[in-house]
Amino acid sequence: MPDQSAGASIEALEEILGADGVLTDAVDTAPFLTDHRRLYHGQALAVALPRSVEQISRLLAYCNERHVGVVPQGGNTGYCGGATPDESGREIVVSLQRLNHIRSVDSLNYSLVAEAGCILADVQRAADDAERFFPLSLGSEGTCQIGGNLSTNAGGTSVLRYGMMRDLVLGLEVVLADGRILSSLSALRKDNTGYDIKSLFLGAEGTLGVITAASIKLFPKVRSSATAFAAVSDVRAAIDLLARLREASGDRVSSFELIPRIGIDLTTRHIPGVTDPLGRPYSWYVLCELTSSRAADPLDDVIEEALASALEDGLVLDAALARSERERDALWKLRETIPEAQRLDGANLKHDISIAVSALPGFVERASRWVHENVLDGRLVAYGHVGDGNLHFNLNQAPGSDRNTFLAREAPLKRAIHDLVREFGGSFSAEHGIGRLKVGELERYASPVELDLMRAVKRAFDPNGVLNPGKVLSSAALRAGLTGSAEPACAVQRSP
Ligand code: FAD
Ligand code: MLT
Ligand code: ZN
Numbered sequence: 001m002p003d004q005s006a007g008a009s010i011e012a013l014e015e016i017l018g019a020d021g022v023l024t025d026a027v028d029t030a031p032f033l034t035d036h037r038r039l040y041h042g043q044a045l046a047v048a049l050p051r052s053v054e055q056i057s058r059l060l061a062y063c064n065e066r067h068v069g070v071v072p073q074g075g076n077t078g079y080c081g082g083a084t085p086d087e088s089g090r091e092i093v094v095s096l097q098r099l100n101h102i103r104s105v106d107s108l109n110y111s112l113v114a115e116a117g118c119i120l121a122d123v124q125r126a127a128d129d130a131e132r133f134f135p136l137s138l139g140s141e142g143t144c145q146i147g148g149n150l151s152t153n154a155g156g157t158s159v160l161r162y163g164m165m166r167d168l169v170l171g172l173e174v175v176l177a178d179g180r181i182l183s184s185l186s187a188l189r190k191d192n193t194g195y196d197i198k199s200l201f202l203g204a205e206g207t208l209g210v211i212t213a214a215s216i217k218l219f220p221k222v223r224s225s226a227t228a229f230a231a232v233s234d235v236r237a238a239i240d241l242l243a244r245l246r247e248a249s250g251d252r253v254s255s256f257e258l259i260p261r262i263g264i265d266l267t268t269r270h271i272p273g274v275t276d277p278l279g280r281p282y283s284w285y286v287l288c289e290l291t292s293s294r295a296a297d298p299l300d301d302v303i304e305e306a307l308a309s310a311l312e313d314g315l316v317l318d319a320a321l322a323r324s325e326r327e328r329d330a331l332w333k334l335r336e337t338i339p340e341a342q343r344l345d346g347a348n349l350k351h352d353i354s355i356a357v358s359a360l361p362g363f364v365e366r367a368s369r370w371v372h373e374n375v376l377d378g379r380l381v382a383y384g385h386v387g388d389g390n391l392h393f394n395l396n397q398a399p400g401s402d403r404n405t406f407l408a409r410e411a412p413l414k415r416a417i418h419d420l421v422r423e424f425g426g427s428f429s430a431e432h433g434i435g436r437l438k439v440g441e442l443e444r445y446a447s448p449v450e451l452d453l454m455r456a457v458k459r460a461f462d463p464n465g466v467l468n469p470g471k472v473l474s475s476a477a478l479r480a481g482l483t484g485s486a487e488p489a490c491a492v493q494r495s496p
Contacts, residue, residue, distance in 0.1 A: 061179025074148025080435025116147025
């Protein structure tokens with residue numbers, strides 16, 4: 001029986017992973033110990049760089065026996081601190097970066113098997129090389145990994161048409177807490193054989209197993225597209241326009257993103273090469289894209305006609321159509337660099353919320369009014385995947401304000417915004433997950449029944465609590481055998 005209090009030994013790790021598979025030097029480990037927003041700074045006994053599923057299996061079996069915490073890490077682009085170890089210096093970060101092969105592509109089955117450490121953009125390219133399309137698309141796609149996408153159930157800009165990462169998965173290969181390997185790399189679209197175990201790992205943020213590979217869905221390649229940037233009078237007009245475009249295009253809207261004026265101001269100021277696509281300023285804009293797998297589908301005509309009639313009816317105030325791939329890229333650069341421009345502009349607080357699309361205008365009106373009246377040193381930067389009801393209801397410190405005073409507002413601000421989201425029947429985490437950042441929010445807003453079931457699942461998959469401890473669910477609550485939530489769950493949800 002191993003001495004559990006002894007933790008892990010570097011010699012044993014090197015025996016499992018080889019000397020070049022274990023980083024301990026502070027300079028080498030530093031990039032793995034901080035999240036990219038620099039909200040969390042952890043310590044680790046070592047960073048493991050396994051080359052094979054078998055090495056991960058042996059590593060997990062060893063850590064499980066000794067009760068050593070293991071923190072899976074992909075591209076480290078997550079927003080909730082889920083990939084950062086705690087401050088104890090006893091945990092081991094397991095980076096998936098060396099498991100980065102595309103194992104197979106099956107064009108006729110419209111599927112592909114990728115290892116967890118594959119960069120998302122490389123998976124998109126592999127699909128494209130096979131004359132197919134993998135639709136998941138995020139601003140971080142040049143860095144994030146498919147394992148991280150699966151573990152956060154990532155969303156992004158094409159969910160409206162293709163769904164979230166969960167909807168794009170056929171099968172998984174996962175190493176369990178005790179080192180056993182779940183090999184379920186199915187290529188099947190239909191398989192009703194008992195509980196859908198793989199589902200549990202999607203969005204589990206590394207707390208139930210380490211994903212090592214996935215079988216994912218591909219789609220026909222996009223061969224025609226039309227991209228427009230339109231100024232709209234308000235959020236209501238934006239969602240009315242979305243409904244019109246869906247009808248007019250035969251539901252070929254693949255992206256529909258809301259951008260506020262401040263999004264243009266921030267990106268044109270901080271990101272080289274970004275310009276305002278329209279001649280004069282407006283309060284709100286949408287970036288919308290229609291796509292089709294048919295070559296020469298007249299989507300430009302469809303979008304132009306729909307926008308012209310919306311212009312006549314006063315829904316749209318002005319619009320620009322991308323006439324070349326370069327112009328399309330410029331519009332997407334504007335949208336996708338808003339988070340970076342926010343970062344460059346100063347301290348910011350993020351609220352990744354979702355509400356039913358029809359209720360968004362009412363929410364934005366109420367929440368914006370509250371921010372304007374109560375956060376005098378902050379500026380609202382509310383943008384995002386409005387076609388999915390997902391807004392990044394973010395705030396930046398106002399020019400000339402004090403960074404620390406602004407950041408000190410985080411807790412009351414979060415409480416006010418998330419309580420309002422609850423009142424509108426929405427979610428406080430639409431696509432970024434829970435990680436470390438939102439453990440308290442989950443305890444506040446999930447019902448006792450949901451928390452009971454989540455803790456029961458965690459205990460069943462990871463009885464020793466070694467997989468990403470303290471992420472998603474509080475370790476203290478798990479240890480204490482708590483059932484339900486500490487606070488009463490939301491009572492009646494009233495509609496806006
Ligand atoms: P990491 O940050 O490394 O890890 C995230 C979580 O997954 C952690 O809990 C980690 O422990 C776990 N994990 C990672 N790999 C594995 C594995 N193999 N097995 C088990 N657990 C694992 N997100 C969106 O959803 N939509 C967006 O539009 C979006 N835009 C973004 C834009 C920018 C500029 C940036 C910086 C981030 C954006 N994100 C977005 C957030 C982030 O990119 C996603 O959450 C992404 O899926 C994280 O992938 P990653 O490989 O970086 O994971
Ligand atoms: C995005 O959609 O750009 C990100 O998910 C939002 C963010 O950085 O808050
Ligand atoms: Zn987003």
